[in-house]
Amino acid sequence: MLMRLLRNLSKDKLAMTSLAVIVIIVAAGIFAPWCAPHDPEEVNMKLRYASSSWGYWLGNDHLGRCVLSRLIYGIRPSVLWVLVALMMSVLLGAIVGFIAGYFKGKTDAWIMRVCDVMLSFPGYVMTLAVVGILGAGLEHILIAFVVMKWAWFARVIRTSVMQFSEMEYVKFAKASGIGSFRIITKHIVPVTFADVAVIASGSMCSMMLQISGLSFLGLGIQAPHAEWGMMLNEAREVMFSRPELMLAPGLAIVIVVSAFNFLSDALQIALNPKLMTSKGKLRKKEVGKTVYEYSRG
Amino acid sequence: MLKVDGIEKSYKQDGLFSKQRQQVLKKVAFECKQGECLGIIGESGSGKSTLGRLILGIEKPDRGRILFEGKNVNDRRVRMGSISAVFQNYTSSINPFLTVEEAIMEPLKAQEKVKADMQSKVDTLLHQVGLDSSYRLKYPHELSGGEAQRVCIARALSTEPRCIVFDEAISSLDVSVQIQVLRLLKELKQLYQMSYVFITHDIQVAAYICDRVIIFRDGQIEEMVPIEQLKDVQSVYARRLLTYLITFQVEDQG
């Protein structure tokens, strides 16, 4: 399954580029202390608004801090923590959605009513409310995200599970005495995975933008720490005199968001079973050709 | 061997506040012996497929029980390896992510009787249903309807079950393919000494393959006749089917 996915994905240049961008950015975020050339919080007033130099590739901000280092450290809250929150809400939503969609009946009815209640709160307002109650801070926003988003995932996954659990191969599996757990993992997870991957990468984008937005408003991560939205906010005052300070975090956000969007599109295609063998055959042909070339040379 | 003992089944009627339930099966009781092919024919909506789902343990009856060799089919261990099924809709009856080989091996793997000769087993099964081994690595969307249905039959046979339920398994196939598949089923039945529960609309098909026919109507057994006495059937629906058949034959001859 995973091998097939990777094989299909590897045919798509845009997808591979997006995947590479994401992997590099995630790695850079995880290994930030080794990647970043300077301490992101080191104030150096002498270098205030310095333009790019050999020591500071992307220049320095209003406190003389290294922009590149701040950008790299900013990956952690802007991308990594959002990814963690996303995974948590997808996991929670998937478990609840699978239970509701597969077992149906009363279980489903109750779970869906709870989801309805959760979904009837407007997302942004709830996030603001949670921040209002618990105070500003990244972890509070992330908690709010998980609380708000799981119901949405549960809903989408439940619908998709319901649709697929009506399929006759599931009926056959049930009839031949295969257990529910095995049916879910073998027959329903792979086919719903496409849906989950697409909505997950879609909401990855919206969550990243929201976190940056909230940090821009000063509700997210707190002052000396780096975050892309906050970097945008800090650069706002010098928007016209030094636009490149805004450009760096802005571009970073745009690049990561687009990479996730492209990847989600490519996943949708790569997960389409109809495309599997045409690619498989392509592979076979290539194998045949190399063999031919070997025998010739 | 398969004993259906006074089962009832009802479904909630649609509608937000209605508490009414639609009785789909009413006190159905019959028995299917070892090696017998039992046909179930009846009008659309008479509850044949529902009965099939209950026999397969996919749903539970509201009342009554279904016993397979004395054990309740609700227990999946009773069904595993012993009862199998072929459904009507071949487009959704194989997981699109699995190759033919993987699909056929699925019930075998579930039994945890993974053997080294599984590969050759798949080959044998494919040959038995008239496909060659080149089909093993194909995906379902690359199969024609008839081929897909054969794969489904091979999959149903893989555990050498003692009972197979066919729910309109050949209705959606081309007539010439229908005949081939029917011949095949008859041979396989001889070979493996299996029982069939054969749900169909088509009285001609039932006459060809079944030993005994149940005429089903409004969730009840209206009549049960051995195939030799099918001509003397009493129920209105079956009579009507028979007359159509005769008129067709007359037209064909004329």
Ligand SMILES: Nc1ncnc2c1ncn2[C@@H]1O[C@H](COP(=O)(O)OP(=O)(O)OP(=O)(O)O)[C@@H](O)[C@H]1O
């Ligand atoms: N899951 C369900 N929920 C509610 N009603 C159902 C359900 N399944 C079947 N029914 C109802 O039960 C009745 C019998 O359906 P069933 O599918 O068993 O008929 P059938 O004899 O197989 O018909 P056909 O020959 O058209 O396949 C129908 O009226 C249908 O509306």
Ligand SMILES: [Mg+2]
């Ligand atoms: Mg039916």
